[in-house]
Amino acid sequence: MATPDRAATPDRPRVERYDPAEIEPRWQARWEELDLYRTDLHDESRPKYYLLTMYPYPSGDLHIGHWYIKTPTDAIARFRRMHGDNVFLPIGFDAFGLPAENAAIRHRIHPVTWTMRNIENMRRQLRTMGATFSWDHEIVTCDPAYYRWNQWFFLRFLEAGLAYRAMAPVDWCPNDGTLAREQVEGADRRCWRCGAQVEKRDLEQWFLRITKYADELLDFSGIDWPEPVRIMQTNWISRSEGAEIVFRTAPDDHQPGGDQLRVFTTRPDTLFGATFMVLAPEHPLVEKLTAPAQRAAVEAYVQQARRRTEIERLSTEREKTGVPLGADAINPVNGERIPIWIADYVLSGYGTGAIMAVPAHDERDFAFAVRFGLPIRQVIAPADALAPVAPVAALPPGAGLPELTEAYVSKAESDVLVNSGRFSGYAAPRGAQAIVEALKHEGAGDIAVSYRIRDWLISRQRYWGTPIPVVYCERDGIVPVPDHQLPVLLPEEVDFKGSGESPLKSDPTFLNVDCPRCGGPARRETDTMDTFIDSSWYWYRYLSPHKTDGPVDRGLTDRWCPVDQYTGGAEHAVMHLLYSRFFTKAIADLGLVSHREPFRRLFNQGQILGADGERMSKSRGNVEEPGPLVARYGADTVRLFLMFMGPWDQGGPWSPTGIGGIHRFLNRVWTIALDSEGVEPGDPDAGRLPVGETYADADRAIRMAAHRTLRAVTEEYADFRFNTMVAHLMELANLLMRYRGTEAAHAPAWDEAVRLLLLMLAPAAPHIAEELWARRLEAAGEPWSSIHTERWPEVDTTVLAEELREVPIQINGKVRDRISVPAGISELEIEQVVLARPRIVELLAGRQPDRVIHAGGRLVNIVVRG
RNA sequence: GCCGAAGUGGCGGAACCGGCAGACGCGGCGGACUUAAACUCCGCUGCCCGCGAGGGCGUCAGGGUUCGAAUCCCUGCUUCGGCACCA
Numbered sequence: 001m002a003t004p005d006r007a008a009t010p011d012r013p014r015v016e017r018y019d020p021a022e023i024e025p026r027w028q029a030r031w032e033e034l035d036l037y038r039t040d041l042h043d044e045s046r047p048k049y050y051l052l053t054m055y056p057y058p059s060g061d062l063h064i065g066h067w068y069i070k071t072p073t074d075a076i077a078r079f080r081r082m083h084g085d086n087v088f089l090p091i092g093f094d095a096f097g098l099p100a101e102n103a104a105i106r107h108r109i110h111p112v113t114w115t116m117r118n119i120e121n122m123r124r125q126l127r128t129m130g131a132t133f134s135w136d137h138e139i140v141t142c143d144p145a146y147y148r149w150n151q152w153f154f155l156r157f158l159e160a161g162l163a164y165r166a167m168a169p170v171d172w173c174p175n176d177g178t179l180a181r182e183q184v185e186g187a188d189r190r191c192w193r194c195g196a197q198v199e200k201r202d203l204e205q206w207f208l209r210i211t212k213y214a215d216e217l218l219d220f221s222g223i224d225w226p227e228p229v230r231i232m233q234t235n236w237i238s239r240s241e242g243a244e245i246v247f248r249t250a251p252d253d254h255q256p257g258g259d260q261l262r263v264f265t266t267r268p269d270t271l272f273g274a275t276f277m278v279l280a281p282e283h284p285l286v287e288k289l290t291a292p293a294q295r296a297a298v299e300a301y302v303q304q305a306r307r308r309t310e311i312e313r314l315s316t317e318r319e320k321t322g323v324p325l326g327a328d329a330i331n332p333v334n335g336e337r338i339p340i341w342i343a344d345y346v347l348s349g350y351g352t353g354a355i356m357a358v359p360a361h362d363e364r365d366f367a368f369a370v371r372f373g374l375p376i377r378q379v380i381a382p383a384d385a386l387a388p389v390a391p392v393a394a395l396p397p398g399a400g401l402p403e404l405t406e407a408y409v410s411k412a413e414s415d416v417l418v419n420s421g422r423f424s425g426y427a428a429p430r431g432a433q434a435i436v437e438a439l440k441h442e443g444a445g446d447i448a449v450s451y452r453i454r455d456w457l458i459s460r461q462r463y464w465g466t467p468i469p470v471v472y473c474e475r476d477g478i479v480p481v482p483d484h485q486l487p488v489l490l491p492e493e494v495d496f497k498g499s500g501e502s503p504l505k506s507d508p509t510f511l512n513v514d515c516p517r518c519g520g521p522a523r524r525e526t527d528t529m530d531t532f533i534d535s536s537w538y539w540y541r542y543l544s545p546h547k548t549d550g551p552v553d554r555g556l557t558d559r560w561c562p563v564d565q566y567t568g569g570a571e572h573a574v575m576h577l578l579y580s581r582f583f584t585k586a587i588a589d590l591g592l593v594s595h596r597e598p599f600r601r602l603f604n605q606g607q608i609l610g611a612d613g614e615r616m617s618k619s620r621g622n623v624e625e626p627g628p629l630v631a632r633y634g635a636d637t638v639r640l641f642l643m644f645m646g647p648w649d650q651g652g653p654w655s656p657t658g659i660g661g662i663h664r665f666l667n668r669v670w671t672i673a674l675d676s677e678g679v680e681p682g683d684p685d686a687g688r689l690p691v692g693e694t695y696a697d698a699d700r701a702i703r704m705a706a707h708r709t710l711r712a713v714t715e716e717y718a719d720f721r722f723n724t725m726v727a728h729l730m731e732l733a734n735l736l737m738r739y740r741g742t743e744a745a746h747a748p749a750w751d752e753a754v755r756l757l758l759l760m761l762a763p764a765a766p767h768i769a770e771e772l773w774a775r776r777l778e779a780a781g782e783p784w785s786s787i788h789t790e791r792w793p794e795v796d797t798t799v800l801a802e803e804l805r806e807v808p809i810q811i812n813g814k815v816r817d818r819i820s821v822p823a824g825i826s827e828l829e830i831e832q833v834v835l836a837r838p839r840i841v842e843l844l845a846g847r848q849p850d851r852v853i854h855a856g857g858r859l860v861n862i863v864v865r866g
Numbered sequence: 867g868c869c870g871a872a873g874u875g876g877c878g879g880a881a882c883c884g885g886c887a888g889a890c891g892c893g894g895c896g897g898a899c900u901u902a903a904a905c906u907c908c909g910c911u912g913c914c915c916g917c918g919a920g921g922g923c924g925u926c927a928g929g930g931u932u933c934g935a936a937u938c939c940c941u942g943c944u945u946c947g948g949c950a951c952c953a
Contacts, residue, residue, distance in 0.1 A: 228870055232948060235869065240952075265953060319928045320951085344953095350952045357953090365952055452952050519910065570947075617931090644891070646879055650872095658878065658892040665891085667906085715882090728892035734890090737907090812935045815886055853933055855885045863933045 010487035016672040020634020024767040028130055034163060037132035041543060041556055043113035046518035049078050049085040050560050052539050052599070054568030054576075055092045055139075058118040059099065062125035064617055064624040064642070064654055065399055071639045072648055072722050073567050074131035077792045078763035079717045081132075082792040086496030088560065089132055090141035090542035096147075096531045101464040104144035104496040112492065113465045115142055125627075130635050130766050131790075139545050141534040142464070146541065148487030149551035150533050151469040153499070153583075155480050156590055158470075160207045165478070168457055178461035178502075200306055205527065207466060210582045214239065214451045216596075217581055229573045236574050238452030242266035242459045243436045245356065245445040246279060250328040250337050254291050261285065264351030264450045267361065268439075269432035273379035273514050274356040275369065278322065279330045279503070280348035281305040286312050289340060298323050298342065305344045309768045320345055322369045331356075332444035333435060334421060344367065351450050359407065366407035378404055379430060382413040428792040456579065458530040463494060463503040473522040482516050488524070499609055502526045524636065536583035539563055552592060552676040563599045570604040577602070599600040603720060606651020613653045636765035637663045643722035643764060665730050667766055669761065672736045673754050673772040687741035698744035700802065706753035707734045707799045714795070724763065732757055755793075762787045779820025807832050810861040814844055827854045834860050 033035065053073040056066060076087040100111035107114075119140060126133070139146055157163040170178045173191035191198055210217075214237050220230050242265050243751060251257030261277060279286055281302045290298045303321040323345030329340050337725060345364055359369035360378040415428040423431050425686055437444030459468065467488040469481035481488055495506035504510055504526040515522035538550070543560055544553035577599075584598040601679050609615060610622025617623065629638050641662040646652060671678065679687040689698050709732040716725035735751060739745055755776070764768035766788060773787035801823060807816040807830065819841045821830060831852055851863040 023949090055925090086941080228948085235949065238949095242953085263953080318951090345951045345953095347952065354914065355953045362953070364953075367951095465901080573948080601896090648912060652878080655878080655892095661891045664906085671906095683940095699876085705903095719882085721882090724890080727880075730890055810885085810934075818886075851933060855934085859885045859934090861885075861933055 003063075004662065008637075011638050014672075016669050018768070021631070021638060022273075022765065023771045024130060024635050025127075025749055027767050027770050028480050029096070031786075031788075033131075033787075034053065036788065037134065038136065039086065039134050041088065041560065042681065043086050044559075046084055046086040048560055049080045049087045049565075050539075050563045051087055051089045052542075052563045053089070053091075054566075054572065055094050055535070055538060056113055056122065057097060057099070058093045058095055058122050060118040060121060061623070061625060062122055064626050066126075067129060067626050067638060068608045068642045068651070069567070069569070069605055070126070070131055071129060071642055071711065072720065074129065074715070075543070075643070075764075076565065076567075076640075076720070076724065077132050077761040078766060078788055079792070081788065082759075082790060084791065088137075088542075090539075091133040092137075092138045092141075092534060092538060092542065093122070093141065094140035094467045094531065094538075095119065095140050096528075096534055098462065098464070099279065101462060101496075104464075108496070108826035110496075112209065129639070137542050137545050139538060140532070141538065143548070144487045144550075147466040147534070148785055149166045149537075150521070150529055150539070151465040151481070151486050151488060151586075152483065152551060153308045153533075153537070153587070154529070155307075155469060155483065155486075157208060157586065158480055160586075160590060162212070162586055164207055164209065164455075164723060165528045166207055166455075167202045167685065167751060168203050168205045168207075168459075169200040170461065171198050171491070173198050174242075178203070182200045203461070205457055207455040207549055207587075208582075209451060210456045210579070211451060213585050214453055216585060217453075217578065220600045221600075222355075223597050223600055225599075226604055229570070229602060229604065232573045233578055234579065236453060236662055239454075240266050241448065242448060243432075243439070243445055244352065244448035244544070245271065245332065245439060246443075247329040247332060249285075249289060249340070250325060250330050252291070255288065256329070258283055259288070261354055262352040263354050263356045264448060265356060265430065268435050268445070269417060269420075269423075269428050270358040270379055271331065271333050272417075272423070273329055273357065273358040273360045273377045274338060274376040275359060275377055276338050278346045278355050278357050278365075279325075279340065279342045280346045280353040281342050281344055282352045282447040284344070286325065286342055289325045289327040290821075294324060294326035294620050297789070298325060301342060306568060320364070320371050322368065322372065322791055325744045332439060332442065339374075341372075343367075350452065351453055351628075360404055361407055361409055362430060363407045363409060366404075369571045376404060377419060378408065379419045380408060380410070380415050382408075382410065382412065382635075383416050413416075416635065434643055449471070453474055456530075456532075456582070458533060460525040461502045461526075462497070462528055463490070464829065465531060466533065468527050468529055469628050471513055471515060473518060475520050476515055476522075479515055479517050480508055481520065483764065490528075491791075493772055496718050502528075513749045532576060532579050536579045537587070540593070547564065552587075554592070557593050561593065561597050562597055564600040564761070565601045566603055567603045569607055572606070573604065575845065599748065603649070605648045608651055609653045624656075629656065629659065633659060634666075634767070635766045637666055640666070640726055640765050644726040647722055647724055648720050662726075665726075665733060666765065668737055669734050669757065669768065670772065672733060673738060674775065676740055676745040676750065676754070689742050689744065690738070695743055695747075698739055699747050699749045700740065702736070702739060702744060702747070703796075703799050704802070705732055705747040706749075707796050710793060711758055711795045711800070714792070721799040726764065728802070729757065729760060759790060759793055808859050809837070809840060810859065811840070811843055812863060813861060816840065821857075827857070828860065830854065830857070830860060834862070 033096055051073065053070055065573050073089070075590070077087045081087045095115050100115045103109055103114045104111050124613070141147060152162060172178060173194065173196050202502050218234060218237055218239060244262055244264050245268065247261040247263065249255070249257045249259040249261060261279075263277070265271075282305075286298065286302065301321070320343060322341045322345075325342060327338045327340050328337040330337060346353065355370065356378070357365040357367075357374075359365040359374065359376040361380055366376065368374070413427065413429055417423050417428060417431040419425045420426075420431065423434055426434060436445060436447055467490060469486060469488045471479050471481065473479050491504070491507045491510040493507060494503040494505055494510075504524075511524055512527065513524050540552040540557055540561065543556040547553055580598050584593065585596050588594055588596050607615070610620060612620070612622050612625070614620055614622060626638055635698050637659060641659045644662060689695065693701075709728050711730045713725050716722065716728065732753070736750070736757070739750065744750060758772050758776075764772075770787050776783055777784055804820045805821050805823055808815045809819065817837055818835060818836065819830075820834070831854075834852075835849075840862070844862070849864050850861045853861040853863065855861070
């Protein structure tokens with residue numbers, strides 16, 4: 001601890017030491033008592049600033065990672081407030097989800113109890129950060145007052161055709177039923193509880209039609225988001241343009257043929273090179289087209305594909321597998337019969353679940369053809385391969401082309417079609433166009449767009465989530481729950497043994513209901529919603545958390561949205577942020593909000609890892625708690641240390657090494673502010689101005705340093721560069737420390753520098769800044785007012801204009817000398833001074849400079865030969 | 867495999883537009899204060915040569931552009947993040 005009292009002399013009173021444990025709770029209580037940070041959402045006299053930080057999952061304890069995320073966000077809020085903005089910084093809890101349910105199964109504790117206990121704990125811990133959250137707007141997503149609106153949105157989506165039901169595979173354990181992704185463990189995919197082999201099973205589930213907005217979601221104009229996030233979302237959506245082509249099955253001994261087989265291709269120009277077709281094993285026509293002789297092999301393959309672990313299926317290294325159906329398809333462009341195969345490298349979920357295989361021009365098809373001895377026909381060639389032979393169209397098949405040893409995959413516009421009937425000789429892009437037009441004429445194809453993104457599967461076969469508000473009536477089928485019956489409450493008395501089915505099925509009073517339409521017997525939907533639904537609109541609810549006649553307050557969302565700044569982890573770059581954008585667009589189309597993008601600016605902060613470099617988690621035992629550090633150094637030190645560690649978007653492994661340096665810095669600030677007269681007995685030069693410096697020099701140096709620091713720090717806060725911001729404050733403090741006890745410490749410049757230092761420190765280390773501010777006011781006999789309601793100071797540019805600039809002088813790019821020049825001196829003048837310097841004259845040794853380069857007055861480089 | 871980010875002292879990192887490499891902090895060394903220790907304060911601290919003034923070498927490796935490159939370009943290596951047979 002600092003012991004400035006060591007410097008006490010009989011004439012001067014002892015100065016108390018810096019004691020964060022006393023200061024911090026006192027100010028936190030005071031701020032709360034004064035409602036200092038309550039945001040008046042209806043105050044229109046100031047510009048609004050909606051600052052959103054991703055709401056935490058209430059895992060139980062706040063770890064150092066939460067501080068790393070939230071603390072700089074709080075500094076931003078305070079910084080904006082000091083600029084006169086009306087800042088809204090809400091907080092809440094992402095309270096639904098699997099961990100609560102797992103706790104229920106493992107420890108026989110109800111998810112409600114577990115969750116609410118954790119939230120209580122985290123609320124208390126969050127307050128120790130000294131952050132300015134608007135607690136009066138808190139939301140908790142497992143509260144029926146919140147999730148009823150999930151249900152309400154779902155019903156609106158259902159009406160609008162944005163929600164629908166379809167079959168989809170889930171991970172299924174024979175003992176424990178449906179499993180979430182985290183419940184499937186290990187490379188061989190075993191159940192987390194019983195260890196049984198997990199398989200895929202098809203269930204009817206609910207989807208939201210996010211694909212309807214695919215094109216709009218690719219458009220990021222008007223929002224300021226990090227490039228990597230935009231790229232990730234763009235890749236996730238993956239729009240590809242091409243054609244859909246209709247093949248027909250050929251008649252044979254077993255079936256009459258004529259069935260349509262639609263394929264999507266980005267390369268219709270390669271149609272003549274299609275030598276076989278491949279269907280996904282799940283393709284609906286597989287059953288019908290399979291020849292009796294192939295039936296056993298096909299069924300075995302389909303079975304195998306279903307059981308295959310994801311790891312295997314995802315491996316691109318794996319050798320291609322597949323089975324012929326024993327049926328043929330007819331190529332619409334030339335009437336050629338080609339065999340139909342099934343193979344798991346064709347995905348049922350993308351395009352049409354079927355492809356035309358063009359082995360000459362697709363690596364995967366090439367590998368497959370080689371493996372199974374299927375023909376490979378080159379139909380695209382680089383222009384120069386054919387140059388000597390003309391006309392191309394007259395060539396016999398394959399003439400002049402070397403045999404392919406690998407697929408020729410090229411997007412060169414100069415490529416030419418060969419072996420393609422009347423299209424031979426066309427340049428590839430024109431060939432593609434011509435072939436599609438020809439197909440279109442015959443109703444056998446058209447241009448088409450395909451997306452990688454799938455509709456959003458929101459059904460979860462779990463308890464701890466929002467019940468999906470529909471019932472299944474024996475007579476009326478799917479019936480939505482009417483609005484006035486919302487919320488459909490989660491029943492409390494359910495069975496968490498976790499065996500087989502959703503706990504919701506174990507409660508007959510929940511399960512069995514009267515049909516809202518006919519009053520007859522009906523069964524409730526027992527699936528709950530993906531928790532990403534909760535987080536897809538929570539920032540709207542923050543504005544009016546207690547509203548009962550609708551999910552959002554139109555007046556407030558119009559005024560406060562879109563969110564000005566969103567901060568959160570990059571792990572949400574795709575799912576959460578894409579779903580949120582979708583939700584906003586969807587509810588804009590429903591007329592509920594009047595903007596189409598939720599977050600104007602996004603910043604991804606990095607992640608703090610455990611000391612072992614791994615993600616912090618209880619199971620790894622590498623969770624770092626801030627509690628002991630706060631107890632030892634205080635919240636301000638911990639806040640500042642987290643900001644100082646490195647760039648905020650970088651994160652990294654946790655190490656408290658160096659936190660003492662921050663604490664020493666705050667001690668120095670304390671000393672500077674309260675004990676400017678004191679001198680350090682350990683410093684031989686203490687109390688004396690540096691050699692050769694006059695009082696006026698010192699005064700100017702202090703003023704200059706303060707304003708230079710202010711200029712830098714202001715920019716650094718605005719750009720979230722907190723690490724260098726802290727470094728600049730340290731530099732200023734170090735400089736002031738040198739003048740402590742000298743006559744310069746009595747001057748107005750000193751006083752102003754201290755004042756600026758405290759104001760600049762206030763957003764980052766709010767408690768110590770407030771304490772020292774209060775003491776200054778008291779010493780000056782002025783009434784107290786909080787430093788956090790002060791205006792951010794202005795840089796005095798006239799001070800900076802007096803600055804002397806040090807200019808390095810290089811000879812052939814190496815620094816050999818330096819001179820001090822006043823700002824505004826001309827290049828010619830500089831050059832004259834430079835060339836007269838004894839050291840430069842000596843080093844030039846009579847040689848004439850070839851060139852003298854001036855880098856905007858920042859540097860001089862003399863270029864000389866030899 | 868593809869897409870993205872990044873490689874700088876013993877460590878975290880700084881250098882924002884191509885212009886002083888290593889700010890600031892940690893650690894280390896030396897010193898002051900102290901009966902002593904802790905605390906605090908002061909000085910030094912990239913590597914090599916030199917008593918010194920000073921010089922040489924240095925930003926993952928190799929090449930290039932430039933008066934000048936950590937920064938731009940090419941090739942390669944390593945690490946991290948995302949996606950992963952998307953027709």
